[in-house]
Amino acid sequence: MTHLEILLVEDDVEETSSLKQLLESFGYSVPHVVGCGKTSITMARETKPDLILMDIKSSDNGIASDECIKTQREIKQLDLPAVFLAPSTSYAEFRQKTKSTDPVSYITKPYDDFELKHVIELTVYKNDLVKEFETSENYYEAIFEHTGAATVIIEEDTTISLANSEFEKLSGYSREEIEGKKSWTEFIPEEDQEKMKEYHRLRRIDPTLAPLTYDFRFVDREGVVKNIHLDIGMIPGTQKSVGSLLDITELKQFQEALAKSEKKFRSALDNMMEGCQIIGYDWTYLYVNDAVSRQGHFNKEELLGHTMMEMYPGIEDTELFAVLRRCMGERVSDHFDNKFIYPDGKTAWFELSIHPVSEGIFILSIDITERMKTQEEIMIKNTLLEEKIKKEQERLQRKG
Known part of the structure; x- marks a missing residue:
């Protein structure tokens, strides 16, 4: 040197x-x-x-x-x-x-x-x-203290030997009350402890035997139960583990509220008289209600998870599919009446409203076959009436 x-x-x-x-x-x-x-x-x-x-x-x-x-x-x-x-x-x-x-x-x-x-x-x-x-x-x-998540180091005997300020906020206890004095099991509901204690034991035998990340319930100083996402691993060469805890209580509440809202929304769609369907970007049926099943002559199980081309061969060459492709690609809406020809040759008329959604496109369909038949009958009757009137006028002219 x-x-x-x-x-x-x-x-x-x-x-x-x-x-x-x-x-x-x-x-x-x-x-x-x-x-x-x-x-x-x-x-x-x-x-x-x-x-x-x-x-x-x-x-x-x-x-x-x-x-x-x-x-x-x-x-x-x-x-x-x-x-x-x-x-x-x-x-x-x-x-x-x-x-x-x-x-x-x-x-x-x-x-x-x-x-x-x-x-x-x-x-x-x-x-x-x-x-x-x-x-x-x-x-x-510095990393331990400012990681942004509640972080602890856990000893083999389950004692928390080190905790950062975020864990203080999460638990409601000060470091002086936690470090070297409290076991992580004190923050876990009794009914969840057996599973997590087993993870703790297995992790020290072989880290691959226990999950590195999972969600669990956490009880703070005031007895408030919080939903926590945990990332945990062993510190190499020791019997200590380091865990990072993220409070996902609000996220869980939002997800539950969203699930309830989605359930209500789906229930409303399921019971609508109009057909409702969501088509994915790969033209797969993601959602269909009972009305679509009736209109399409296939039950839900047959449609869901399959593409439009699989269910209706040749549909990609129709005027209908050209409109669907434009709405899907350009993310625009459209509204028109469509005459649909089934694989067995039968036909039906539908009033379609197509709108882009995050999953692909949403199609609202109303069966207007009877209306179109009535209009067609009226047109035929009008034509016959016009011909009859014309003939009557010609007869009167010849007589005069």
Whole structure:
């Protein structure tokens, strides 16, 4: 490990020269040399070296000087890696005085040159690991806290060891009341616990034996039951699991209301006199009511899931299908009367209203066969009457 910049804290001029030369022979840079005291602290703050190497000098009685100890403590507060060269004659006393500073590394004098090099590089390496761990830890703590969902870490004995603020909101309890004190089973209705406890057990035997995601009921501090969507998995190399809980109570309520509304709507459509059908984009019958079944000469089960072309071969070549295709493709509505020819050759007339819907097209059909027959009979009678009148007029003209 080369290209390290070292701040040398040394009061002895003679020691400074030899120590600086030794460090530079290792490939390190020693741009600044200062003595113990405020100057060394100021220099460390300004230059932020890769490492501080401090020579602890003994006082006249052989004990490390108070000035050096004070400087050492202040260096520690800078959160920079440091190596202390401790006087061997007062090492025990030195260690006792420096307990509160928790020096990263120390080496007693006299020392071997390569031992010093090893301690310096090991100190820098350890500091880098600590920084990397702290960064990683802070990163994952931030994700855990700000994931947007209530998140917990669960121990093998079901205890919740860690919970984020969203789980506090969901449960109604504070972290102090939850972490290390509450089991996740306390939030589950009794009738659901057996199944979820089994999932908990199987997940720790083999994660593939338990579902990674499912919905369950959750009881908060006030006894309110909430619908929760859970994503859960094991933390590799541990018997801990991490779970993410999403409150879907409002979604469930909306779905239930929608289902009730759809049921009422379908009931209304089923009992309408008019034919109602929904045709998918692939021309599959998605919905038909009883009236369509009567009009189409097929029961519901025969129509649903099949295409119009399967049920009425050749329909794709008709004027009707051309209108349906235009409504489907251009997402427009149309209204017209259509004469429909059944596979057996029989015919019927229908008044059709076609409208685009999200699933494809909706067709409302009214059987107007009788009306069209009546109109046809009226037209025939009118024609016969007109011919009769014409003949009568011709007879009168000849007589006159």
